[in-house]
Amino acid sequence: MADSTSATDGGEAGGDDPGVPEIDLPSDAFDAVLDALDELDPGEPLRFEGFSVARGTEGTDEELPGGSPDEYVLADGSRPTGMSERDLHEALAERAPAVTDWYVFERVVGEFGPRRAFLRWIEDADGETVATRYAALAAGIERAWGELKITATLTDRGERRYDVRHADDAGVPVDELDAYDDPLDARDLVTFDERGRYRPLKTAPSLAGGWVFPDLGPRELYETVETIYPATVANWHREREGELDVNHWRETMERQSGIYGVVKTWDRGEGYEHVNWVAEACCDDSQCLKRREWEYDDETDLDVDGGDGAFPCREPCSVVVSAARKWTRLESEQPRTYEFELTPSEKEQVEEVIDAVADGRIDEIREADTKEGANRFRTRFLRAKLFDDEGNLGGVPTDPDEE
Structure with missing residues (x-):
């Protein structure tokens, strides 16, 4: 969460707090509230942060003031009588942050799964109030995900927008930067590193930049x-839910076949090392960039x-x-003993x-920095001194039969 976020007490989240941006209640959010109330039994409340709304009160366990099935009741003590649809819109517009927050996660994002959990994690929606989060979103909430920087912001309609x-x-x-708007464009961005080399491991810390x-x-x-x-x-979500299915080394190797079947020869004992x-x-x-959970x-x-x-x-x-x-x-090769001489500095x-x-x-070692052992010129000097014309270190062949 951004450091500029200011916490408030629960209750009504609205523009009276100087840290909370002014939010307009969009018509699609209001329509979604009406649709949600239609799906509930009369008197059953639709809950937001700090208040709830119900259509009529028959059969409800809430201590709501009376109202007919065609009226709406706001449960926060500010509306003692039933409201018309127009009155309801006015009341919800006064509480637009809480309503738009409900709309984003319940209707725009929807499903309870990894996507919803991830989006809520970005703004700490399970730990902070709407007012606190909206104030932070107005300034921009930054999150790291591997080598990515994700910045979440807010429109004047309570919509979330993200910069990646x-x-x-x-x-x-x-x-x-090179700007993109189609998520599928990311497939090309992750294929090669900044030097044009293929990246076989997508979670390697070699992601090239220059795009947004x-x-x-x-x-x-x-x-x-x-x-x-x-x-x-x-997988992050499965772990949070206690449902991460880990396949350890031995069971993974047991599934290998064909050219990879040879890995199964590493059994317990020496194989563990x-x-x-x-x-x-x-x-x-x-x-x-992953955290290894398999053993x-x-x-x-x-x-x-x-x-x-x-x-x-x-x-x-x-x-x-x-x-x-x-x-x-x-x-699997048998070890051999090779003899050649090195000075202490050469070793x-x-x-x-x-x-x-x-x-x-x-690549970090400069050509002029010959005090570094891995300096290119110093390494070339060692090769010139120690390798014979066939490329053997110390003139000793790898296979003694070659002598």
Whole structure:
């Protein structure tokens, strides 16, 4: 929630609070109220924040003043007698924030599921009053979702509008970015990173920027986020509801067949250590924005931390399975002993090169910075010194039979 939000007591949410924007009651919101009352029994109240409305009072358990079936009753003590439809419109217009808030979530968003939960989470609708949220929305509520920055704002009709962009583009004017309005356009934006390389893992922290969806409605926001980060909202919601179905490593590997069936050879014991290495290599925050919830099996946790991502990872993904297949084959090789000489500085340089490649820091090392072990010129010097004409380190072939 934006820091500029000011809290108010419950009750009526309207323009009397200086922090709450003036909201016009749109005709479609008022019509939706009438339709909702038609769906209720006479006297059964339709509840908003701080008050309720009923058509007639027959059969109601509410302590409402009397009224005929053709009259409306407002339950907050301000209207002691029944109201006509025109009176009701006037009364609801005075309470437009509460009415439009009900309309947005009950009629525009509708279904009780991941989309509704996500949209309500953005503005903390389950924890803050309408007045507090509308004041915050007037200033703009910002939320992070992976590498996305989502900004929610409010129109003078109580409608929500959303700006979605890369977090690195926060504060950049819309006209300086490539603007889109169709959620399906996001499919092209997530295909390649900023260097034009294909992104096989959509939750990798390599999303390119330079674009914006500046004016999305609630449904379009959800579709855009789910296109950029598939199933993340759905799994986040399942976790919140206590319904996240986690498939651990062993049960996932048991389903592999064909060329991936070899991964099943990593069984308990030594295989457990291998899976730790896989998780450390692939599932760190620097490599994936998800938070790993799967372990070795139901009874055995991995030693590697699962990360801090906002959305959970419920099973080893295809990238992990593909990498594990390759590593399974590599780990099946028998170890050999190779002998070659390195100076202490050269040993440390080899270690620095491996670290820099593993952490993706090669591009950060300047060519002139030769004190860095993974510096390109320094590494080329080491290769010139230690590799023979066949590319063997220390002149030692990989296969002794090649000698």
